[in-house]
Amino acid sequence: MQTHFTIDCVIFSFDEGQLKILLAERNEYPYKEWWALPGYFVNKYEEMEDAVSRILFEMTGLKDIYMDQLAAFAGVKRHPEGRILTVAYMALVQMEEVKNKIAPTSDYMRQLKWFPVAELPDLAFDHRDIINLSLERLKKSVTYSTAPYELLPTKFTLTQLQQVYESILNKKLDKRNFRKKINNLGYLKELNEYQKGVSYRAAKLYSFDKKKFHKQFSQD
Amino acid sequence: MQTHFTIDCVIFSFDEGQLKILLAERNEYPYKEWWALPGYFVNKYEEMEDAVSRILFEMTGLKDIYMDQLAAFAGVKRHPEGRILTVAYMALVQMEEVKNKIAPTSDYMRQLKWFPVAELPDLAFDHRDIINLSLERLKKSVTYSTAPYELLPTKFTLTQLQQVYESILNKKLDKRNFRKKINNLGYLKELNEYQKGVSYRAAKLYSFDKKKFHKQFSQD
DNA sequence: ATATAATGTGTATTTCTTACACTATTAAAT
DNA sequence: ATTTAATAGTGTAAGAAATACACATTATAT
Numbered sequence A, B: 001m002q003t004h005f006t007i008d009c010v011i012f013s014f015d016e017g018q019l020k021i022l023l024a025e026r027n028e029y030p031y032k033e034w035w036a037l038p039g040y041f042v043n044k045y046e047e048m049e050d051a052v053s054r055i056l057f058e059m060t061g062l063k064d065i066y067m068d069q070l071a072a073f074a075g076v077k078r079h080p081e082g083r084i085l086t087v088a089y090m091a092l093v094q095m096e097e098v099k100n101k102i103a104p105t106s107d108y109m110r111q112l113k114w115f116p117v118a119e120l121p122d123l124a125f126d127h128r129d130i131i132n133l134s135l136e137r138l139k140k141s142v143t144y145s146t147a148p149y150e151l152l153p154t155k156f157t158l159t160q161l162q163q164v165y166e167s168i169l170n171k172k173l174d175k176r177n178f179r180k181k182i183n184n185l186g187y188l189k190e191l192n193e194y195q196k197g198v199s200y201r202a203a204k205l206y207s208f209d210k211k212k213f214h215k216q217f218s219q220d
Numbered sequence C: 001a002t003a004t005a006a007t008g009t010g011t012a013t014t015t016c017t018t019a020c021a022c023t024a025t026t027a028a029a030t
Numbered sequence D: 001a002t003t004t005a006a007t008a009g010t011g012t013a014a015g016a017a018a019t020a021c022a023c024a025t026t027a028t029a030t
Helices: A048-058 A126-140 A147-151 A160-170 A175-185 A210-218 B048-060 B126-143 B149-152 B158-169 B174-183 B209-216
Strands: A003-016 A016-028 A039-041 A068-073 A086-092 A111-118 A190-195 A204-208 B002-013 B018-026 B040-041 B068-075 B083-090 B107-118 B186-193 B202-207
Touching: A003 A048, A003 A126, A003 A147, A003 A160, A003 B158, A016 A048, A048 A086, A048 A111, A048 B083, A068 A126, A068 B068, A086 A126, A086 A147, A086 A160, A086 A210, A111 B107, A111 B186, A126 A160, A126 B202, A147 A160, A160 A175, A160 A204, A204 B186, B002 B048, B002 B149, B002 B202, B018 B158, B040 B048, B048 B107, B048 B126, B083 B126, B083 B149, B126 B158, B149 B209, B158 B174
Parallel strands: A003 A086, B002 B083
Antiparallel strands: A003 A016, A003 A039, A003 B002, A016 A111, A068 A086, A190 A204, B002 B018, B002 B040, B018 B107, B068 B083, B186 B202
16 A cells, blocks of 8 residues: 655744744645645655755755654544655754745745744644644753754853743743753853843853764763 | 555563563565564555554554554665655563563564564664664653553562663663662552562562652643 | 572762842933 | 833752662572
8 A cells, every 4th residue: 555655844943032833824725725834745766854855945945954853644534635644854943044035935835934832823734733742842852952052043142042941841940040050061152242232231142062062962 | 656654663572681672584575584673564544553553463463552653764775666664663561461472463474583682683674773763762761751660560679670771771770879769759669579489589579650650740 | 507699778979959039231211 | 411121140058869889688599
């Protein structure tokens, strides 16, 4: 037995103090005019990694984004025309970097829009389940992975970092305790630069040292 | 484009102080007479969960085992006849419970055998990659999940439990510190029973309180 | 009685976690 | 020049968890 086979992408970013997901308005039946995860069919002789890059580019205009496999969804009834197996991937991107690049390069999607995770519209297929699973996965990884730094610009303030943690964990954290913990991580670099363009005391900027991070986690 | 679609199962158990995986000797080409994960094709109108149960039964004789999805593997070259997408599942079973039930109920597999994870034979397809990923997943979950208790009999000694942790984490643990930690978990019950049939001091038996466990983890 | 093989136990040290409130700085408004 | 508004930045004490480490106890077999 054979099945159709697609890839769907959960793209997270962080903006205006909120965790956001990139959704696409479908231009095809079924679910025409519904919001959905950017995704499409895999070609016959195409490796999944290549398919992910291609589909992501066709649906969103994004290139060179690291995507992590989330899970396969293959419910018989998830698509009205019969089973279509989808492999969901997730990625984290910096809003500033991608903001102006985002536009579908194919006709399958009408428009793209960032939605805060707390305000998602009704979604096509089982895409809501896919997102829920990706949120759990993200929550589990936030303390041990580079996730927060993939969502933030290269230079960021500690308050921004805290907001990222809070939006992923979906709870408030204590400022002093958060900073104490962050100080002990050992892979953040305090810069001699300050935030600009704010109408209050400018915060110090920090950057993430990927090498130090990986050194620490490869010792185990 | 359509693809064939299979399910493969990584079945873990614990026996003779070692973590083991159940492998099947293939009776069909390609990879005839090679060891492989028990797995087979999914039917057209079959839900994945149903397919997992059916395939697991046909390949191993096991029934009513909880299986967790691991990941999809879909390399174009993983199967010599063209892409066959497989969704890998993993499960943990008690050796005593399944020992005598294990036997293929279909002709696709010749025989089944438990292999210690440290002594796996060469495997068909990309099954070694699948196992490696499942081992990582298991390692990550050992402290937060019911995994150790799924591998052990209902009544077990603290030394057995420690061996399970050690075999999953692949490192030695300190006995006194391990017991201190275990005592603080709050979901183990000390029984008034002792190990039998050993030629040395018999160890006290403990049991796992699933309800207490889930109560603790649902508070977060 | 003795040998064997594994069980079961405590303490001191360090590290991490948690709870909690005020002063400092900057830009904008007056 | 002064005030206001908004956020940045900082320390301490108490409790909890992690780590390092060695020996007496008990059941069985001979």
